[in-house]
Amino acid sequence: MASLALKSTLILLFFISIPYLITSQQPYGEKNCFPVNNATSALGFSCNGVNRTCQSFLIYRTQPPYNTISAIASLLSANASQMSAFNSNISETMALATNTEVIVPVTCSCSGKFYQYNTTHIVKRYDNYNDLSNNTYEGLTTCNAIRTQKISPNVVNIFPGETLTIPLRCACPTRTQFNLGIKYLMSFVVQDDDTFSNIAVKFYKFGADVGQTMEANEKSEQDYVIYPFTTVLVTLKSLPNGSVMEYPPYVAPSPSSPPSLPPSDEPEPPSSDGGSSKRWVYFGVGVVAGGVFVTVAGVILFFLFLKRSLRKKSDPIFSSKSFEAQEKALPLESKTETMTETESMEFLDNISKITSLKVYSFKDLQTATEDFSSVNWIKGSVYKGNLNGDEVAIKKMDGDVSKEISVLNKINHFNIISLLGVCFENGVWYFVYEYAGNGPLSEWIHQENPNNQTLSWGKRMQVACDVATGLNYLHSYTSPPHVHKDVNSSNVLLNMEFRAKITEFGLSRPVRGNDGQFTLTAHIVGTKGYLAPEYLENGIINPMLDVYAFGVLLLEMLTGKNVAQLFEGVKVHLSEILEPVLSEEDGISNVKEFIDSSLGEEYPADIAYSMFVLVDRCLRKDPGSRPSMDEIMQILSKTLTTSLMWGSSTSDSISSSC
Known part of the structure; x- marks a missing residue:
């Protein structure tokens, strides 16, 4: 009975404190990849802070080939010179000993319901979700968080050459934390033998507190267990720096001969069975390879067809008075040209199939802007709107929009405006952008x-x-x-x-x-x-x-x-x-x-x-x-x-x- 009463009390406290707390860490491992786990903790920390964007920090541990400031910055899309400044101004090209902790300053932003900082990764042969989340990115992301960022989340597999958006876990302080003097949150991946106590002590100089760090992760003195390869948030009251860190240089291991293998106790199978097994393996590999070839060929043909459908009747050739040159270019006169109704509808259909953009109905936009009322008018053909509780900017477009859609759909960067969706109605295109509340510079x-x-x-x-x-x-x-x-x-x-x-x-x-x-x-x-x-x-x-x-x-x-x-x-x-x-x-x-x-x-x-x-x-x-x-x-x-x-x-x- 006492145990039941305790559990009931904890559950009640959890629901009371939801607005002020940050989602707890999520255990990592293969079980988080499949079946799909869309639990909040598997996708990121809840966007419940005072600010939707803030300065945040990650701790990354060096590992070859990511053992220099420059290499880590490239992997995490961070700023190398700023990283160097936060890490005692060490050289950006200095190779550090494996498992050296490095501070990575990032801009943490809300993306839907969760905070994250995005980097990108081009899939290599033998890459998989588990390896990417646990090894390459060291637990700073999860399998399912990566998968939900895919252009086509329903396509589970990843393929060499595919560009993945990697959402790294971060968060901004809540109102309660701000009132306690907490200015920053640091994402720290737990290692063997780590506890909240020794993690907080490590960053004590910057205001880290054991109790506040436990509360930030929805933990308590009764529920204090944390596991390796999980991310916890460390509360900081001042900017961190390398004064409490050590940066030993990398020392290459001395060459040595490989150890000899012990003799096998099991006899080799008869050659006839072995030959038969190999033949079946070859047959299976052939079938799988054939299937993969057909699939890849189909995908290539589809994109070739799509590319052809988006091209104009001819590619203009331009010359310069000072240079004899030719250019196979995207149409430069797009400001005055328009796609036909049929081309636009085909393009809209392709958008809904292969991009991450949402296709809105015109009724959605009318509702969002109160029928494009003057109250919501911003400037020119731009209106402020509200879609599903999110403020957006809705702009009526002129001319050929395919180029801008093509560019913005490939870009996911904090300092480039996000194109959230499109609408096509009566020959007119409308773009739905993220809303920038303070207007033009x-x-x-x-x-x-x-x-x-x-x-x-x-x-x-x-x-x-x-x-x-x-x-x-x-x-x-x-x-x-x-x-x-x-x-x-x-x-x-x-x-x-x-x-x-x-x-x-x-x-x-x-x-x-x-x-x-x-x-x-x-x-x-x-x-x-x-x-x-x-x-x-x-x-x-x-x-x-x-x-x-x-x-x-x-x-x-x-x-x-x-x-x-x-x-x-x-x-x-x-x-x-x-x-x-x-x-x-x-x-x-x-x-x-x-x-x-x-x-x-x-x-x-x-x-x-x-x-x-x-x-x-x-x-x-x-x-x-x-x-x-x-x-x-x-x-x-x-x-x-x-x-x-x-x-x-x-x-x-x-x-x-x-």
């Missing part, structure tokens, strides 16, 4: 904005870092690489936490030159003031086009001036206006004449000067002299960390996540 950085809205220095650096991170993803982590082609302050949206989302991919282009570095076109489109000289003069499209536009955008953020104001008095190149800052010996003293006056004195002059130097590099006429977006991201990541240190002594508060 242009409404926050220009001095003449009617609402007198402005951003602090720290938030400006956060936004710049976000945009650079998103563009770097397009340039370096999509295949083929993509160029946005229309980066400007109106095409960067800010969510409620002032995190940047790049939008408007209608002009985006893959880079498909002979060397994979550039493409040529004679069709010049984009936003005036942001177009690079080589694009205007010769039609060259490569990632440096976005780098130039980013330089203009960063200059807007630093000065508070719009593009038209920046070009006032410019004779040849925009970078001319930077000469008083960069050419004089004491350029830092001139920063005040250029910086946005709305910042007052609330900015670090030396860091601001370094940003003007970065702008100058981005705006160089020779594209080969500009920094890559990856280098820009590394610079801004360090700048953001430095700004965090500066901001800690002021009222400026930023998340330091890039």
Whole structure:
């Protein structure tokens, strides 16, 4: 009876405390892969924190080939320079001893009901869910969490070459935890002999507390058992760093001869039986191989058919006045062309079959926007809506939408706006995007904005870092690489936490030159003031086009001036206006004449000067002299960390996540 009463009490306490607690850890192993386990703890931590997005941390243990900061950052889609900063500034290329614990800073965000941080993995031969979740990602994800992220979750198997989204487990503090002074949650994978006590002691310097950590995982003194390869959340009251960690270098094992095998006690089977068994094995392998071949061939034929159905009647060939080149391109005139009704319906049918996008009915959108009422109107053809309790932005589209759908459906990145679904009604396409509550960046950085809205220095650096991170993803982590082609302050949206989302991919282009570095076109489109000289003069499209536009955008953020104001008095190149800052010996003293006056004195002059130097590099006429977006991201990541240190002594508060 006493046991029954205790269980009843615990159950009651569980339901009372649901709004304030974070889902407990889920045991890992093959049983979590099949049959399907959709228990909350198997899919992630509940999205019940104060913020839908926050700075979070993971602990990853080195293992070859992931035994350097650089390799781990690549595996987890993290920022290598920021990782180095949090881990005592160790070299990004230094090989560490196996099982060395490394701090990985990530941006944790709500995705539906669960918090997660996404990375991607290209399936290799012999990969399986178990190996990926338990070995490669060391228990920071689960089999079923990976499976639910598949484009077609009902297709259980994974195939070599397939790109998987890997949702890593993380969470943001609840209101109760914030009130206790808890600012961050760290995802820690339990090892043999680990207890809540020794885990909390390890991070005691950063405010980790045994009781609070147990509560964060719905554990108590009566129910304290945790298991290896499960993820627990460690509560932190300050930013972690490598001061409590050790980073021994990797030492290769000395070569030795393999041990001899003991003689077998069992006699070999008769040769006739062995031959018969082998023949049956060969026959079975042949049957399976044949089946696999037919299946793969069918899939290939389907996608070839789909690709053909989406292509235009002919691929235009463009020439440049300065170059004799040909380009097999996606239709550049898509802004003025439209698909026929039949093509659109076929395309819509294909979307519903092979993409993760939801196809909405027009009635869904009418209900979401209160029949597109003026109350929900945002700007142009964009309306705010509410679908199943989630705020969304619904936009009426013009022209051929296939290119933008193709690009956005392949991208899953925090700093790129998410396309959630589509609708086709009476010849008109509607896109459903995630909602960015603070609107376009242009409404926050220009001095003449009617609402007198402005951003602090720290938030400006956060936004710049976000945009650079998103563009770097397009340039370096999509295949083929993509160029946005229309980066400007109106095409960067800010969510409620002032995190940047790049939008408007209608002009985006893959880079498909002979060397994979550039493409040529004679069709010049984009936003005036942001177009690079080589694009205007010769039609060259490569990632440096976005780098130039980013330089203009960063200059807007630093000065508070719009593009038209920046070009006032410019004779040849925009970078001319930077000469008083960069050419004089004491350029830092001139920063005040250029910086946005709305910042007052609330900015670090030396860091601001370094940003003007970065702008100058981005705006160089020779594209080969500009920094890559990856280098820009590394610079801004360090700048953001430095700004965090500066901001800690002021009222400026930023998340330091890039």
